[in-house]
Amino acid sequence: MRSKDRISYFYDGDVGSVYFGPNHPMKPHRLCMTHHLVLSYELHKKMEIYRPHKAYPVELAQFHSADYVEFLHRITPDTQHLFANELSKYNLGEDCPVFENLFEFCQIYAGGTIDAARRLNHQLCDIAINWAGGLHHAKKCEASGFCYINDLVLGILELLKYHSRVLYIDIDVHHGDGVEEAFYFTDRVMTVSFHKFGDLFFPGTGDVKEIGEREGKFYAINVPLKDGIDDGSFTRLFRTIISKVVEMYRPGVIVLQCGADSLAGDRLGCFNLSIDGHAECVRFVKKFNLPLLVTGGGGYTKENVARCWTVETGVLLDTELPNEIPDNEYIKYFSPDHLLRIPNGHMENLNTKSYISTIKTQVLENLRFIQHAPGVQMQEVPPDFYIPDIDEDEQNPDERMNRHTQDKQIQRDDEHYEGDNDNDHDMDDA
């Protein structure tokens, strides 16, 4: 393990003044607050901060259709009434309003993620952070769920130039449908999304049965959850699944979408995670010591978003942050107690143990297939590969029991593939 990671952090001061419209829950001002909080904890002294370039339309068209990008470029609030057909074609309007500087905003956040990916590609840093990015709903030809340009897809496409396999992890409360859809047919990107599913919760996709198609079959993982999941069950599930995924898939680089709407008390979310629980996922992913691209995402209670991403910046910098927020311009947003950690909400966890274990079993079951259908260059082992041990103490006994039984089960099932059993040993040894 390297002693110290080089961190590149992307921020553009112009995002703070972007405004989606009255009562729209997406408030880019949260990025400004996050940056401010990061600086007031003096975390900037431990990292390099970059202003991203504004992505050019041609870069955005690497994923998006050229006509859509062109339309985003062209449309303004004053002219939108002339393009009713196009607006509905591209799903602009209600959830994704046309506002002043829309395209510039897209250019900034997409540019940030693309730059971050390029810095990782050129090994100029080990971890790149772009809290402005992570807009995972945007589709190739249309906007969706407050997302216009899918910076994650663009970033992953950039990473794919240097890495044979990219792992995408999404802990936003909403399903990362745009990214999953973009890479649904390929085994070069594995998408893993933890999200609320059911009750017609947006965007409605993300059932555990969606696993990818064609070459991409088994390379899309969905972990559908119900309301009110708490730190314990979420992080346990996260660690189990992610460690298995990394072990099996052996990605060259990881992209982590840290949507903060999975926190307790979010305006749109319905999970019950504390900031520590959320940050624990980041900490766990960091431990793999692979190149890591971290982006923001959802998050609609802006004080908590700023808190969460500040804590996570600290986690990535191996810096434990004291709970009392230092004085800064925005301190009033954090009143009355000026504390960094927010308490969990009082919510019923609708995810029963049996439900979680069913989901886990299904996911792990699907994961078994990928070793028997190795994708491109499975033998390439990235440098500094390291799987952290799961902290067994933190798991409760039944859970541990479950895991053991599960492992046994997997072992037993494997016996059907007699010839391939050797494969497993190779994997373990590597």
Place this chain on the structure above:
Amino acid sequence: MGRWHVSSNASILDCNKDVDPNPSNGCCIASDCLVEGTYANVDYDDCKARIRCYFEKILWVFLKEIGRRGFVRPLPALIGEGGALDLFELFLVVRDKGGSQVVSEKKLWSSVVVELGLDLGLSASVKLIYSKYLSDLEKWLMVRCGDTKLENGSSDYCYKKSSPFLSELGAKINGMLYGVPRQNSIYDECFGFKSNKQNGNVNVAAAAVEKEIKFSEIKKKEHDLHGDVTPIQQDCTETHPIHVIEDGQSLDAVNVEAEIESLGKYRESLLRMLKWVRKTAKHPEDPLNGTILGASRWKGYSSDDALWLQVISAKDALLIRKGVDKIAEKRLLIQKKVKMHPSIYEDNIDNHRLSTERISCSKRFKASTESVFATCSNSCPTVRSNCISSSLTTEVGKGLKNQAVLNGDIPSEMEDDHPNEDSAEETVPVGALCQADLPEWTGNNSDSDSKWLGTRLWPLQHRNSNSVRDRRAIGRGRPDSCGCQFPGSVECFRFHIAEARMRLKLELGSTFFAWRFHQMGEEISLQWTAEEEKRFKELAMSSFNNHNRCFWDYSLRWFPMKSRKNLISYYFNVFLLRLRSYQNRVTPNSIDSDDEDFEFGCVSGGFGDKAMEVLGSKSLECSINRQVTDVE
């Protein structure tokens, strides 16, 4: 699949309405004309548009069928640099020239391209698109029609205008819709019900749908004539039962073989449902209406014993119909139109709903169920009648489904058409319009632009790396004590905030401005006069509480000297912060600066030099300490 069944019905209606600007003559009427040979009376373009509508319908079903066999054909078909190709025009042109085979043999593809007004270079792709999208359909239509004239009469068609063919296509499509014995599963899908009965039955079914259309159109007219909104609503609900009976009658005809009891039950429950809706609309608080449960608890209720569940089903069908606008047809995902954020778009939401919605997004559905009809009444009467007629169409569809169930013939795709199904079968959309184009992995590093890696703003170029002393300070929190005269007082707070700002400014140098820190914090208010601030606050309060979406436009007019950016910056940096101070002190239990629907008293005054005097007042300090005991 269940979704498709519903929406196909709905979108047939849709088609009629979209294409036909004149409500009194629906598509089916026009097609009747075609059959009877009175084609000449109907305007050419008008008719073409209708046939186009049928054509697109059929093509879509057809492609879906093909798609199920594993060949994905996304719509619209794209050509060249992403422009959509009009498949209907292409089809017509090719048929005019005698079909694709003839065109290929005679090498006429380039002239086809010219007739379509496209670039000559695209002829290969046009041909490809034709073979992918249309050649099967062409073959199928030929077989379907059994029309020998078509097969041997290709030379005739070369010289005729397209109109005879149009009428033929119309007749063909028409024939397909009304009367041809059904052998093909495509046709079943076209209507969404599956019964292997004879022609007669199908004819009646078609007639029922037709009746439905006509009826809704007449009703629409009625509504258009009405001026007043309230009586219309009344009228609208009053006419339901009649409408239902009308439907019931047509259903009777359809249900030749179905048990009469089931029909009676169906009609009765529909009536009961509508009664319930009417009652609820009149007396929303009446406990007799029953409570509407959350989606998770729907199981165990059948739609017969819980009327609200029926209403929700109807509303769901309505939602689906909404999703089936022409552009979004390819997807048909109900969730597509599910809004990520529930409350922002509705103009008059009462506080009760706002507060429930904040808890969870999904709650919206519960809330909006209660107000389906309320929402309807906000829009114009035409729209409302549309809503209702389409929801009833769904009910008609359901009736047919009931019939199918009774006949012991349960089409599997209808099974999951149930609104309380949590795990609705949603598939990930696939096709060239959805997935990313991945570059082939070559093993060696392909070029990645190294030009744009971002501009480093920190650490500053001209400074040496941070000293050890600096590092120690990283990540420190709030100091436990300070040297202020009154620690914890407002003055103390202000002093430390200002101190932190100064320190940051010194440290960051030019970067301070690059990050727009000079536009952060309450200091912005120094650029505003007291008068302006007051005006902004008043305007904001009145606008937001009235859900006025034009607030920013108004405020731009009110403050001609300020740019939009200034206003927004003021809003976030000063206005909201002050709102928070108010909430922090006065209503510490309901703090929320994200909900722009607020109550805002006044505690804070101006800034700068005067701030100290105003805010240092005793009374204010007292109120802080009393209300919020856990502050320092």
